[in-house]
């Protein structure tokens with residue numbers, strides 16, 4: 001039996017901070033590109049509690065915002081959360097600080113793609129399955145999830 005007795009894998013792993021990462025320009029770039037005041041976030045959790053896909057994410061949306069504040073670019077762009085986000089705006093309308101979290105997620109995907117971090121590739125589709133998927137669906141997936 002696994003160590004966690006068959007429960008879902010642990011989410012929101014501890015943040016490993018380094019001075020170098022915190023001082024890098026990642027947060028500034030996210031603020032510039034998204035236009036969002038990420039420093040205003042006080043971790044109320046409203047965004048995550050309303051997110052319809054939170055159960056699928058290994059890092060919750062409020063925690064992503066905290067990682068942005070702390071400049072932890074690598075932890076964000078190599079994580080599944082920014083790709084699972086469906087841009088539904090639920091988090092954005094729930095934020096008491098007026099942060100458009102969806103715009104931040106969009107920016108983070110843009111930064112990940114700029115850095116060549118693809119989340120999806122042709123080798124991940126089983127050829128038998130690919131034959132049944134509508135072509136516009138495949139094109140849409142590639143446009144969102146790969147460079």
Ligand code: SF4
Pocket residue numbers: 047050051052053054061084085086087088089090091092101102105
């Ligand atoms: S926009 Fe993304 S993060 Fe926000 S509630 Fe929707 S799925 Fe969740």
Ligand code: SF4
Pocket residue numbers: 040041042043044045046047048061062065094095096097098099101
């Ligand atoms: S709802 Fe807004 S203030 Fe609250 S945790 Fe999410 S981003 Fe931060």
